[in-house]
Structure formats: C-alpha cells, structure tokens
Amino acid sequence: MTGGSGARPKVHFEDVSKAFDQRGGTLSVLEHIELTIFEGELVCLLGPSGCGKSTLLNICGGFERPTRGRVTIDGEEVDGPSSQRVFVFQEYGIFPWASVWDNIVLGIRHLSKAEQHRIVAETIELVGLEGFEKAYPMELSGGMKQRVEVARALAVSPDVIYMDEPFGALDSLTRLSMRSELIRIWQEKQQTILFVTHDVDESIQLADRIVVLSARPGRIREVVEVGLSHPRDLGSPEYGRIKNRLYELLGVSHSV
Numbered sequence: 001m002t003g004g005s006g007a008r009p010k011v012h013f014e015d016v017s018k019a020f021d022q023r024g025g026t027l028s029v030l031e032h033i034e035l036t037i038f039e040g041e042l043v044c045l046l047g048p049s050g051c052g053k054s055t056l057l058n059i060c061g062g063f064e065r066p067t068r069g070r071v072t073i074d075g076e077e078v079d080g081p082s083s084q085r086v087f088v089f090q091e092y093g094i095f096p097w098a099s100v101w102d103n104i105v106l107g108i109r110h111l112s113k114a115e116q117h118r119i120v121a122e123t124i125e126l127v128g129l130e131g132f133e134k135a136y137p138m139e140l141s142g143g144m145k146q147r148v149e150v151a152r153a154l155a156v157s158p159d160v161i162y163m164d165e166p167f168g169a170l171d172s173l174t175r176l177s178m179r180s181e182l183i184r185i186w187q188e189k190q191q192t193i194l195f196v197t198h199d200v201d202e203s204i205q206l207a208d209r210i211v212v213l214s215a216r217p218g219r220i221r222e223v224v225e226v227g228l229s230h231p232r233d234l235g236s237p238e239y240g241r242i243k244n245r246l247y248e249l250l251g252v253s254h255s256v
Ligand SMILES: Nc1ncnc2c1ncn2[C@@H]1O[C@H](COP(=O)(O)OP(=O)(O)OP(=O)(O)O)[C@@H](O)[C@H]1O
Pocket: 020, 021, 022, 027, 029, 047, 048, 049, 050, 051, 052, 053, 054, 055, 056, 198, 216
C-alpha cells in the first residue's frame, strides 16, 4: 500500500530538529523533519552515513528527545520508549543463552501460556523457522538469526517496527532473500515499518516511499514514491528511473 488518500496517519514528525552537545560545541544532526507515515506503510529512510538516520529512529522510538518539534504516533506524543514500538538492529539483539522459542516468547510473557504458545508457533511458521524451535543462536546461520529478530519483533504485535539496517551484516544473496521474506511477512501482517538503509537498491526493492536525507545536518531532500507492485521487476525501466533519481538526490554518480 502507499500513503495515498484514505490511509490513516500513523507517525507524524512535526518540524523535528536535533542537535547534540559535543566537546563544548553543538552538532546539528537533523533539521526541520516534517513527515507523515501512514498505517501499514513501509517507508525507507535513505541517506549517507552520519546524516542522522539512526538518530531519527531513536527519536521516533522514544530513546532520544528532539531539540525542537515532536513526534506523534496515533496522535500521541512520543515521550519515552514503549513495548509497542520495537527495534530490529543490524547487530543481532537475540540472546545467545536462549533457544529460538525462548527468544521469541520473551516479549509476550505477560500473556497466558496458551496465547504465548499460539503466537510463538504462528510467528515461527511465518518466518520459516519450523524445526528450529529448540536451537540456540550459535547453531543458526546469520540469516536465520535475523529471522529470529524479526519474529521477536512481530510476536509483540507492535504499533510500528523500526529496522536499522537489519540485513547489513548478511551476504548479498541472503540479503536479497531476506528482503523478499520481509515483503511477504509485511503483506500478511500489514505492519507499519520504518526501515533505515543506505543501500539504494534495498530501498527501491522494499519501500512504498523513500525519504531521501541530505548529508548532516539531515534534511529531507525529497520523498520518492515507488509506484511498483510486489514482486518488483529489478530490470524494469521504472526501477531504473527511480534508481537514477535516488543517485541524483544523493549527489553521487553510479557509473565507474
Ligand atoms: N548520543 C550522541 N551524542 C553525540 N553525537 C551523536 C550521538 N548520536 C549520534 N551522534 C552524532 O550524530 C550524527 C548522526 O549519527 P547517526 O548515527 O544518526 O547517523 P546515521 O545516518 O545512522 O549513520 P550510519 O549510516 O553510519 O549508521 C553523527 O555525526 C554522530 O556522531
């Protein structure tokens, strides 16, 4: 889906700016971020290293306070972390001492045993880890560990899932298949996902809309709508056109 008419606004950045105090000075990291993300949308934040992508996610997740402006989710101001807004990081956040099942169940311990069982079994099936319920992270491949992370996030039925370069540590083939897995899961669960990447192709393969940020201090250069349905044809002229536009916005040439 896209953020077209009729879609419900989910996350709203209202003129968000962020500066950090650094060694006596002030470092302006984000300036005047104004953006609405709609329910069920998959939005990519694309920008060069250090432009403030992770900071923007952290503000949205309530881990950092904006210096100016505010973020609302469902109309309510974000003023701290919440179990309804979960993160999936590049570095594996799963617990090495817990099995796949135990890692996924951690966030839903407050539910009845029967509910826990139903949700974990369903999520394991969704991410394709059947048969590995009792395995420990050290017995899994990198891609499988990322599946456990995604499963753990999905199990809590969060309002918004934040993904900060979640596939960055994987090899290129696994990355490709994780992207199509993510799209399949997202289409089934209809979650709102805010996905950070500095990979142009990854953003075109995944996003409904791509928010292109400038180098620090990060400002929105343009929001690029990807009007392609899934599965996306990576060789189509429209894919190429979007890719060229993104490179142009990022100020880099993609011919060598
Ligand atoms: N807690 C902090 N205190 C001071 N400066 C910070 C803090 N967090 C981030 N910064 C600075 O803010 C800038 C943006 O950092 P951020 O991690 O948001 O970038 P990014 O776009 O996610 O980069 P990358 O693509 O490399 O992950 C950097 O210059 C960093 O040094």
